Amino acid sequence: MRIARIAHAGTTAHAVLDADTADLVADPFAAPSAGGGAADGAAGREPVRLGRRLPLAEVRLLAPVEPRTVVGMAHNTGPADRVRPPQAFLKPARTVIGPADPVHLPDGIGRVDAEAELAVVLAASPAGHTPDTVLRTVFGWTVANDITARDLQGADPLWTSAKGRPGFTPLGPWIETDLAAPDDTEVALALDGVPLRPASTSGLARGVAEILCHLGGVLPLGPGDVVLTGAPGEYGPLRPGGRADATVTGTLTTPVATATAPVATATTPARAGGPR
Template sequence: MGDVLVRLVTLRPFSQAAAVVEVDGVDRVVALGSIESVSDVMADATVRSGAEATVRRTLEGGASALPALTEVELDVPVRPSKLICLGYNYRGHAPDGVDPTTNDPEYPDVFVKTANTINAPGDPVVIPEVAEDVDYEGEIAIVIGRRAHRVSLEHALEHIGGYTILNDVSDRAWQRRQSQWAMGKCFDGFAPLGPWVVTADEIDDPQDLLVEVIRDGEVTVSQSTATTIFSAAFIVHYLSQTMTLEVGDVISTGTPQKLPRWQDAHRPLAPGDAVTVRVQGIGELTTTFTSHGGTA
């Protein structure tokens, strides 16, 4: 069966940790018994071993009775104490008015999204009545699996428990109102996260993954993490110098620039739009957008 804990999810309504396993071409869900959270599986080798045993026993007992992934409702895979984000981490993606061909910055551009932004993978994002220019940013998110405080660059990857996907939804008009971005980044629900955490051992090289975004059937972003300025290892190392990264904390690693055609023809998100972030080796996160009141 190989590693049965590649994709870890959290089920609603009781925040039950579970694993997603493919059986005869169908993704099925195995609840992990008394294990309280995905973070516990990542952080504790004994817990992970017990979870693996639970999945194997369940599969041996008959996988056809397991619920399909499409039949369950997912919560966010982890509830981070900190949601940290990077801006302008892909070459070619630069702030307004800055030449994208200039030298790389010495340090990452770091900001935070508040807890109210976190959105489950199947939940729509409500476009606020006051929003003027809502946009999407498809990103790979690091999930901390081992407490990190002032870790060296050499050992930083050892503190990553897995990877997931985040859509850093932003209102550009509110973002540009001030030098700090919080007002444009922190509307309720502006951080869809998931659908699962892929364990770190499944990603051979986080600097060799293709990130794509599809908006209403059109690929608008396509760029490899090989073009990032700051690697996953450096990001964990750098952030841990000032703050202790706890298990389950999430670091979103920045978005590539839109492809030229879509950058030149920018169109704010509107009710009824759908955005899929697709990352090689991790999966897909699809978010739909609705109006205030929940109608498309």
């Protein structure tokens, strides 16, 4: 099942998508009301239908979730990384943008790479779970583009300014609740329409269950939080006016704005940028 967040007639909603309709549902990440709802959110996650259907052509897809926490796995791109201890990095929740939302490349930022990744959307904290049970805390799966200012990583060993720029976490286009083989799913990236070398999540140093067990032991996580599992395939640089298409459980398209980012003002909080 595909669950999306949509914009329609000036409001936002959640919806189950089929080929040509959006069937509105209650927010699947809202806290259960007192006395009702599965506490761990993972079991019985059948969405609550609101009895209203819209033609898909009349809605716009938004980022499918508004996470409080976005966490990625560092050094998880191949078997060689297995020798390192697992390491995670954080991206600001406000970096999340939706399908077709443009990213602006700040002036003078140097090389900025697109990285296509399988992203986990959590239904509950993975803390206390074992590899055998931790997948029960997964609500579903989406596609992430973990945009990274490569040239800044060297001077910023904490990666904050390299990974945390406005618009650097496209997510979408929807949450797929059923994924047969999370640890053997193809991850592909095309830049300006040219496909790069794809790969499978089987190439990651650590698979989903191991990642979630690690994170559950070190960070507080909860419903709607997003885990980026790492980029097993080829990645490459964005260019102004270009486009990235990341394909895993759907295709997430991110246009790159032609102009570099304007210097934002205090009245446009979602846009920062400009020379540091």
